Amino acid sequence: MQAVKKRRGFRLIQTIRETPRRVKEKFKYLDLVLLLLIIGLLILGVTMVYSASSNMSSGTSTSFLLKQTVFSVISVFVMLVIFSLPIDWSSKKIDRLISLVLVGLDLFLFYALVFGPVTSGAKGWIYIGAFAIQPVEYFKIAMILWFAKRFARKPVNPYKTMQGIKERAYYKDYLAPGVGILFTALMPDMGGALILITLVAVIFLSSGVRPFGFLIMVGLAISALIIVPLLVPVVDKLGMVPHYQLMRLESYINPWNTGDAGHQLINSYYALSNGGFWGRGLGNSIQKAGYLPEPNTDFIMAIVGEELGAIGILAILTAFGVLIWFMVVYAVKTRNMQIRLTLYGIAAYIGIQILVNLGGVVGLVPITGVTFPLISYGGSSLMSWGITFGIAFNMIGVLKKNESLRERE
16 A cells, blocks of 8 residues: 555656656747747737727726736636646547536526526626636636537438437437527527537537538528528517517617617717727827727727727737638648638637628628627636637647647658
């Protein structure tokens, strides 16, 4: 017994001694271009949050600056810690961990739905003292990992999958994600639910699907875009959807005829118009002075457009375009289907979140309350992106290490 304890103690000491060397070896495969891009975007985000928060009633610009800086530093730290971990993505332990996290987040979403306070007409937050957690932000990355794992193992055949669900052979693959999406929609957080469904669709299509199935999905999406606006008056009379959500949809169709419901979008138009191509200059926004609600979160890109102009927005979109491009390139290079689908999912997550947020700012899609990645104020959002990019960096590090080993051979 004592000999066993001595061996375990020796192994522990040896592991502790070897940890710095392993971490140093691991960081050789860190993609510095992506890291610098992310840190640059975070610095810009902290700057814009400080500027956009100068007239907030809920706090001073300095308090928002300090919080956003702390959140940004912690998110980078979390990202680098996840990158440095020796994760075997094909192991059963990781599979069980992903399953456990997904089910745990289902429980958090249920708690937020039932016991969470109503914020801006919807639930979705869990408050622990001065801290607030938004479970759906973490559920998004858990969904990506879950379906990347499942679709990498099983060929995607819509007919067989539906048959399997009827026979309860596939229910475990879709039950936990489906419950989470349902809870998100019931809060109601339609922006979050839309992003979750779109992520599943992207991973599904990336794993291989027949052209006919793809055309059906595109047809359904186009039909929804045409039919939904026509159903607004009917749904409003029946009282099937909360009135404020219908007003958001009506303000999307014509913000000038919906009174206060169109106030946010109209002031976003004014901000972008004031900024023009070159902007009014950092700190010189007019619309943040009480005209545009939530200028440091959902509509921060309107303030970016007003102060830094269209050129500033284009620069941010270019930086994110490079991030997405790198993710896709690494995904295409690898033969590991799980890593490929995860990187595709993360690239899609970045792109979809940007489209939904920026689409709401310019009136291309209804306002949904979705934040802009790395730029908007929010601890849950930044932490979730830190985890997301940490997973991406870890997988990219695995690919670069394997490539380096092949070159040595």
